[in-house]
Amino acid sequence: MSQKIHVAVIGAGPAGLAAAANALAHGAQVTCIDANDQPGGQYWRHRLEQPGRQPGVQPDSTGHHDWKTYLSLRAAFDAGIAAGTLAYLPNTQVWMAQQREDERITLQLTSATAAGTQAPASTLTADRLVVATGAYDRQIPIPGWDLPGVMTAGAVQALIKGQGVLAGQRIVLAGTGPFLLPVASNVAHAGGSVLAICESADLSGWLKNLKAPLAVPAKGIEGAEYIWDLLRHRIPYKRSTVITAIHGAEKVEAVSIARTDKTGAVIAGSEERIENVDCVGLGFGFTTQLELLTAFGVATHMDVDGSLVADVDEFQLTSGANVLAAGEVTGIGGAALAVAEGTVAGYRAALGSGQAPQQSEVAKELKTISRHRAFARAMHQAHQVPDYWSGNLEEDTVVCRCEEVTAGEIIQARDELKAVDARSIKSTTRAGMGWCQGRVCGYAASCLATCGDKHEAFAQSVANTYKRPVSIPVPLGEIADLEDSPKE
Structure with a gap:
């Protein structure tokens, strides 16, 4: 009997849940890594009513949409845990992702204990990776x-x-x-x-x-x-x-x-x-969480809404070997789209190298993806980020809150020092050099540096803000304990 393909899924929102459930359904061994304390992501966020209460499914759908979809995905997810075919790692994040020489993927993990302290660092190696890290407010x-x-x-x-x-x-x-x-x-x-x-x-x-x-x-x-x-x-x-x-x-x-x-x-x-x-x-609008995908050098493009998103084929495979993406990281489009993409990605990830699902097997999901992508394009075109804001800034308006860099300082660096992208703005003013590493100010700094030009220069500036080998803040000891490079 051949060994099961090991699929790692990062994120347990709509896309991640669907990817995990469908990878399980097609015979894979799955590990799901999630920053939250229980599955659902931002869309199906749960509440812990009292300190110390064990996580569990809410008794009703108050405040939620598509609740039946969640219950179905959660049932498959929990069944995988019970059967030992799914390992769920809550309160855990991936701070570095690397491709091995044999094209397997090594993930460096960091997690918090129930008491809020840092747990010992760990490493996970998988045959396939599905990145479903979602997005956050722009x-x-x-x-x-x-x-x-x-x-x-x-x-x-x-x-x-x-x-x-x-x-x-x-x-x-x-x-x-x-x-x-x-x-x-x-x-x-x-x-x-x-x-x-x-x-x-x-x-x-x-x-x-x-x-x-x-x-x-x-x-x-x-x-x-x-x-x-x-x-x-x-x-x-x-x-x-x-x-x-x-x-x-x-x-x-x-x-x-x-x-x-x-x-x-x-x-x-x-x-x-x-x-x-x-x-x-x-x-x-929203900013996609692409740091882990850009670590693999996957192809990206600027979406209609000004977000940098990952390129994927019809089965959610990126240009990186054995690396798939689903949900908002491929373009902001909502939960129904994320579930459909996650379902396709989970199936594709569970297959052997060079194999792909038959289109007839995922016809429903592919149709949903097509329709919801068209809806997303229409939505983004109807709700462009307004242009007024850059001309409305006062000289002392803070743009980078971590380093307290003002609009006046950024504009001066652009006009006098020819800092015409987010990276050069970072070097000359420290905007984007703080705790968030440009996650908050990167879009605004790119707009100011390129004088609002939303074309090639802007796209390259935004792309530069994602180049973070270490995707989240971690103790220096975890970096020091790394091996030089992942081996076969």
């Missing part, structure tokens, strides 16, 4: 965005889902994209007040791409549910509206908003101020 600097009480829209939602905590009682949400709607719904259901949703797009872009959303009716139904919530809770939804400044002495207290014209420029005289604000949630 951040755009706005005057006053570094005040306490200002956070990403995703953080507002995560606090509600994960901790049952409202980030504030009087919240303004701003940015662009449909994600602002579920966040507003979560806040309203948790008892908070959403004073306004400021959507920078005028939404006319949807009219140019009606075919794509009509092909995914579930998205329309979900959107209708959110619109009903806005009406029921009397939440103002302001199109073509942006936050120009956030005000407060020691924390956020008010915001200035303004309307924009079709070019994205602020309309003079349209400004107004919203008072008595204790939280601002900003959402300008």
